[in-house]
Amino acid sequence: MTFLIGLALLIVDAAVVAWPLYATWPFLLVTVGAGVLAWAVAIISHRLRFAWYVxxxxxxxxxLLIGALLTHADRLTSIGAIVDAYAGMLRGLIAGWxxxxxxxxxxxxxxxxxxxxxxxxYAGVLLALSLRRIAWLSAGVGTLPxxxxxxxSSPSVGAVALPGVAVEYVQIVLGILWMLGAFLVARGAATSAAGSSPAGSSRAKRPSRRSPVSLSRRLVSSVSAVAVLAIAIGVVAAAVVATGIPGTRVALRQDIEPAQTLAVAPSPLSLYRESFVNSQLFAGTALTYSATPGGDRRIRLAVLPFYDGNVFSAS
Structure with a gap:
């Protein structure tokens, strides 16, 4: 149970961080559905003792079968749409990234x-459940989401924020949530591995010299100490990141998105005034205009309502 609670905390933490990427209700459906599906597949495979290739x-x-329906749930309006959903699932495996x-x-x-x-x-939860006897590995794959x-993500979108709550505090809470989830996953995996040790091993035959009450107290105290230490490390790490260490946040999208460059340029009005200062501009014909008989003889000019001197260019 401890393992499942920790894994659920890791998924919730990842979903909160990933919410600005999607910001739509099908994202929540995919998150819950993928986790439940992975849990069901792991339980069925374990109960039926399937071979690894099975x-x-x-x-x-x-x-593939369930994921196509979950990822295209808002478009399943007909049989043709269901077929398109399965085609989109196969296409998304390659082009979705x-x-x-x-x-x-x-x-x-x-x-x-x-x-x-x-x-x-789906892969993170399924691998974490399948490798739950290896504490560090199960906690690692549970962090994949x-x-x-x-x-x-993209630095231009911004971090997760709550109304009336500073972004730094949200990041600290997310850091604590991740540390707690990873600890519970590792602790649950270690307990599961210890409980499944062979009955004929030397550790199983060794008699206990302590009472059950003493052992339970020592276990509770040690677990509490490790939990407090993990939370403290998470608070410190999240606080350091939130305060802003010199450097820039790196994401994959930074190499894809066009960079916006802010440049200062002279205003059109200043260029217009310079035309009167430079007498060479009046040496030739500056403008020629002809109109049809009975037509409009006015020259329409486009005027900027304001100009702040800033020009954005994408490269």
Whole structure:
């Protein structure tokens, strides 16, 4: 139970960080659906004692069949739309990653951009459940959705914010949530591995010299100490990041998005005034105008309502 709670905290933390990427209700459906589907596949494969290659086949088929419906849930209005959803699932396995980097954020449910998020959550939860006897590895793969959210986000969109709450405090809470989730996952995996040790091992035969009450107290105290330490480390790390260490945040989108360069240029009015100062401009004909008989003889000019001297150019 501890393992599942920690894994759920990791997914919730990643979903909060990834919300600015999508900002649409199908994103929440994909997050919950991918986690539940991965849990169901892992439980069924374990109960039926499937071989490793059978587990891989079942996981892939379940991900494709159910994932197509989850990632295109807002477009399932007909049989043809369902067929298009399965085609979009296959297309999103390859092109969805590129689309998520090139479309403006928030991407919503545009085309197949939800497919990469489904794959990361589904694979992360499924691998964490399958490798739960290896504490550090299960906690690592459970963090895959968070790494995805950080890598595919954009500094131009902004961080997760709550009304009336400073962004720094939100980041600190997310850091604490991640540390707590990773600790619970690692702790649950270690407990599961210890509980599944062979009955004939020397550790199982060694008699206990302490009472059950003493052992339980020592266990509670040690777990509490490690939890406090993990939360403290998370608070310090999140606070340091929130205060802004010199440097820039790096994301994959930075190499894709066109950079906006702010340049200062002279105003059109100053250029117009310079034309009167430079007498060489009056040496030739500056403007020739002809109108048809009975037509409009006025010359219409476009005038800027204001000019601040700033010119944006995309490169």
């Amino acid at each position: 587990r891989v086949i079942v996981a892939v088929l379940a991900g 590129k689309e998520l980097l090139t479309v403006p954020l928030p991407a919503g449910s545009y085309v197949d951009v939800l497919v990469p998020w489904f794959i990361v959550v 968070l790494l995805f959210a950080l890598a595919f």
